[in-house]
Amino acid sequence: MRKKWLMQLFKRRVILALLIIIQFAIFGFVVNQSMVHSIFLETVFTILSIGVALHVVWKKGKEAYKITWILQVLIFPVYGTLFYLIFNRQTQTKKLQAKLEQIYQVHFSFAGHEEQVLNEAKTDFPHHGRLMHYLTYAGGFPVYDHTETAYYPIGESYFEAMQEAISKAESYIFFEFFIVAEGKMWGKLLDLLVEKAEQGVDVRVMYDDIGSFVTLPSDMKEQLEEKGISCRIYNPFHPIITSSQNNRDHRKILSIDGKVAFTGGINIADEYINEIERFGHWKDNGIKLTGKGAWGLTLIFLQLWQSMDDHIDTEDLKSLKPVNWETSTSKAHSTYYVQPFSDSPTDKKNFGEHVLIKMIHAAKESVHIYTPYLILDENLETALILAAESGIDVKIITPKKWDKYLVHMTTRSYYSELIEAGISIYEYTPGFMHAKTVLVDDEVALVGTINFDYRSLYLHFENAVMLFGGTIMHDIRKDFDETIRSSELMTDQTVNQSPVSRLTQSVLRLFAPLM
Template sequence: MLISILIALYILIALIMVISLLLNGVRPSKTLAWLLAIFTIPVGGFLLYILFGRNRRKSKMFSLKNQFGPINKLEHVTCHPEISGNKQKITSLINKTSKCQVTCHNDLDLLKDGKNTFESIFHALEEAKEHIHLQYYIFEDGLLADKLLEVFERKIAENVTIRLLYDGIGSYSLSKKYLKKLKKIGVETAQFLPFKFGRFLSALNYRNHRKIIVIDNKIGFTGGINISDKYLKGDPALGKWHDTHLKIEGEAVDFLNRTFMTDWYLASGNKVDFSSFKVYRVPKIGTSLQIVPSGPDDDFDVMEQVYFSIINSAEKYLYIVNPYIIPNHAILQALMTAALSGVDVRILMSSTTDIKLVDWCVRAYFESYLKAGIKIYLYAEGFLHSKVMLCDDEIASIGTANLDNRSLQQNYEAQVFVYDATLCKHMKSDFLKDCEKSILLSDYEKYKERPWGKKLIEGFAKLLSPLL
């Protein structure tokens, strides 16, 4: 009798999930995959679906995207970056999907690796007069965290408000002792989707991957670098960590701060009066750029759409630096189409990643790249963690978003799209220098003869790509 009741209950739950899949309008291939999992893996199938399968764009875990109201058009000067006509469509796409327009009264500093980045960050923190907002996926105990604590204590004594937001999974190792020190000196802290059993199933798969610092709504930092000593000391297994970060001064910082304050409200429940934050501009027309926040609550797949559009707009070259390139069908086809059309497509990544399963999955796509004529460069002098895309000396993308399902569909990310020929050419030069120090893979016939055992492992890993 009990077994019959359990079977009936399982069938009822499975049917509810089937109806949910049909109503949510996910891709047919994904729907079929989840239906197969639900009906062939007892219990485990619907647990996996709860963890990884639900469509957040339909269910709206958070629906506070515009909690600060529409951006006052008078606050920001409309800019028209000097880019070709087909790339103007990208700026319109970003404006419509993320409500972040092009700003041009900005100064931009490109920061490479931990030493330069943290020197710039600590110098800027000392200049704070009103507030310091920090948001990190990984915030770890160590020398950097201790130095930040010292700065925080001095600035709070000067009546500067400090708010720190950290991800519940990425910063899971952050000690309670350190958090108590922050609270003691007056730092306001909040944890984004903490690791709690009550929200475990609904929140585990959706992380806040952003790295943002905003100082007085005037100076902002974002990019790939977390608060971790490995950016200064390196990693025993992977060597020196290489990454790219940005320092922004000007009106674009206002968009970074709006992103932070939205996340702060979601995590803490405390709403801050945003009207008190003044929009700053550098005196002259400077660097044109757009800040693009994205997440699973957006109406559209913002980051995927922008990446896809940039790839399709490439006419001369497309250079990508990214440690986690696990493309979905659309991105893969766009990359291959660009290369087959005569665009110089190159991918630069580390010779190995920090997660072996991810490394196998990344390599599972190499054969497709090479067949289409895409050049692959494997960097062996440390671990490349940068998330960079360069296109035709017109667009440079720097930020937190990888080219994988997690960044494109599940994580909260922040990417900066810069429309500046000088910056693009400088970054292209650095890219080509790194390529010269890397191992080139370009021979498709030779690569496809690799041992069948490697192909089998890569094929298995590829099956898990939607979860990675």
């Protein structure tokens, strides 16, 4: 047993983590020694910190980020200034964005945009027509009809549907998840993927290195490729302090033949299907698209996959795009229209945040939200409060049992002002709420990977699907109502905490953008 523990200790991920710690230690020692023996350096860093603070003020960006960096730079002139300079070296990010811009342009020509479908959707949902237009022309994400949808209110049923869809794959399987962990869930899916690869199906697996850093063997890529599965690890973790390590692939996409696709909050780990218990009962959800909309999610997968190619292969796109889609009706009863979209931290358009704000502003009666984290910037907080004070029924469900204590404390720091504005906040009592869903007026919904926090909205690659109309709205609303019955309503008395807790939360709010 001891021998096994020692082998685990010296695996690649542990060594890399130690290297990061050593790097910080050396960094701190060198800076301290230099400052002690040099008044000149101290003066230089003082002047530099003022210059950096002014640069942050003049630079375009979120005000919350500016305030956080300015505080760090002025309170800790040496370390704050150096960390700002290190974390804002964006050479790698700029190269990636240039490559992605080329990919977006090519993809839009293959996306299947139909002006007639967009106009029909705008007519059917006039309050959300501007949102459709924005995503189509600013983001290159078309509106699709001829798409059937299925909603899965829990990870177990989602997992079963994934297995069934994979078993029917004929041409290709594209698999992209933030977290992949060894266990029952990954074991069963891997067996299916290997079986399909042996049958000649093109199987491509992509996962985030940080997300799966402690959950997969370091040689998983080699293992998969030996089994005939193409594998790419997004943004491999290196023991070098750099801003690019903040930009993680938080997306969750499974595409089968470009005709069936899944997304939602569910990662590939046993807690997501309640096979093991980590933070009580794990509440999550997801959707399946069958038809044209599935191709939209397929292209989102190919965004990051092709960003690692030497060149963009348009012939590959031609061969991957389905010739036809099979749906039971011309305007599927489960959803009238769908609009898959993604968000990238490398560009200047925050599609995730913009979509959420436009949905809230368009609400006529109600806004219901699932989110594991509620760390709001001024724009989102104002939108929610304005909606509630305008008579909109705003309900938000967050977890009772937390996975990250400081993040949960920061989430709770927003409760009082939101409750005061008339927003109903519930905490899911049985365990951890991980779903990311918004339902507006029981007629338009968003399901995807986007949390209501800075990391999701500004630092991660994310994806989601806008759903317009159909019986799926009833399924989502039914799930909300059932979840509320298993949740505790937060009140002024519930959130009234000790002065120490309130002070702690106030300090955490200052550093919320970096969480």
